[in-house]
Amino acid sequence: MFALPPLLPSTRAPVRSLARSLACVALIATGALVALATWYPGHCQVLLLLLPAVWSRARGRASAVAIWIGYYLAGARDIPLVCMRFFSGYGDLTRPEALMLGVSFWIAQACVLATPWAVLKPESDASATRHALCAAVATVLVTVPPLGIIGWLSPAYVASTLFPGWKAPGLVLGITAIACAASVSRGRFARQVATVLVILSLLARGVASAPVVPSRWTALDTRLGRFDQSSYASLYARTQQVQTSAQRAFSEGATVVVLPEEIVGLWRPAMGYWWRNDIQAFAAARRTLIVGMDLTASRTPLRYTDSAVVVGADHGRLDSRQPVPAALWRPSAAVSAIRGSLSQPYVTVAGKSVAFSICYEDLLWWPHWRILQQSPDVLVSLSNSWFDADLPLAHIQRQGVAAIARLSGVPLLRAVNR
Structure with missing residues (x-):
C-alpha cells in the first residue's frame, strides 16, 4: 500500500490558517447563540457563565475575543435600526446616514467591550488563579465607567439569577461565579469554590420571594x-x-x-x-x-x-x-x-x-x-x-x-x- 506523503511546509500554513479562521467563526457563532439564549428571545441568564468558560479554553487572543465579539454583536443587534429611526425621526440625519452611523456604533461597541477580554487573556498554560482573576477584572471593566457607559449585556447580570435578593454581596458572588467558570477546569480549588457557590445559589433561590408593589x-x-x-x-x-x-x-x-x-x-x-x-x-x-x-x-x-x-x-x-x-x-x-x-x-x-x-x-x-x-x-x-x-x-x-x-x-x- 502507498502511504500519503506528508503535507509540504508550504501547504501546512494555509491549512492551519484556515483552521484558525474556522475556529474563530465557530466562537463568534457560540457567542451569538449565548446572547440569543440569555436575552430576548431567550431568558436564561445563567448561560452567561458559558462565555468565560469558553474564553478561558480558547487558544490565542484572537480566538478568545471572538466569542465576545459574537456575543455583543448579537445582543446589541438593534443598534443600526434604532439609530436610523431615532436620528432620522428628529431630522438630524437622513435614513441612510443614520443607518450607517448605527452600523458604525454597532461594530465599535462590540470591539470596545471585547477589548478587555482580549488584553487580559492569559496564556493557555497559565494557572487557574490567573484565569479567574483576569475574568473577574474584565467583568468589572465592562460593567463600570468608562467602558461601563456602554456596559449593556454585562456578564455580571448572572448574579441576579444566581443570588436573587442578595444585593451587593450577590453581585460580588456573581462575579466570583464568572471567575470560577473561567478556571473550574484548571484547578481543584476553583471546583471547590464552584460547589460552594452552587449551594449558596440554591439557598438564595429557595428563600427568595416575589416583592409586591405598594397598593394603589x-x-x-x-x-x-x-x-x-x-x-x-x-x-x-x-x-x-x-x-x-x-x-x-x-x-x-x-x-x-x-x-x-x-x-x-x-x-x-x-x-x-x-x-x-x-x-x-x-x-x-x-x-x-x-x-x-x-x-x-x-x-x-x-x-x-x-x-x-x-x-x-x-x-x-x-x-x-x-x-x-x-x-x-x-x-x-x-x-x-x-x-x-x-x-x-x-x-x-x-x-x-x-x-x-x-x-x-x-x-x-x-x-x-x-x-x-x-x-x-x-x-x-x-x-x-x-x-x-x-x-x-x-x-x-x-x-x-x-x-x-x-x-x-x-x-x-x-x-x-x-
Missing part, C-alpha cells in the same frame, strides 16, 4: 409615539392626552401614578400653566404623579436634564445619571442632556422610599449602586421606546431592569411610552 400604585404604558415639540399646538395636544390618562388612573382608585420618560417633553412656562390646576387638585386629593420630563439647565448652549419629577401630594426629582450616549448625551454638541449626580438620594413618595431607573439606565449596573446597598420600597422605571418598541432591544431593556430589581429584592414598577 399604578404605572401607565402609553402609545403616544414620538413627541413633536415644534409648535404650541402639538405641545398642548400632548398635554391633554397625558392629563387625561393620569386623571383616568386616579379616578379608578390609584393614589400614585407613574408616567413614562420624557412624556411631556421639555418643561416650559406654558406647560406649568397648563398643569397648574391638575397639580393643585392632585395635592388636595392626596394623590401623587411621577412624570418624565426634560428640565432646562442652561440656555446657551442648551443643556437639560432627563428627569423623573414628583408632583401633587409629594415633591421630588431625580435626574438621569446616564442619558443615552450620542442620542441625548452629547457633551460637545449645541444641545445635550447632562448627567445627574450619582449621589442623588431616594425620593419619598406616599411614605415609601423610591429608587428610579430612567430609560437607558435600565441596561446598566453602575447607576444603581445605592439600590444594591440600601433597600428602597420600590424601583420605578420610566422609559420612552417610541423608536424600538417592536424590536428585541425593548425586551432586553425590560430584562435588564428586572434583573436589577430581582438582585436588590425590590418590586419593580415600569411605565413605557411606545
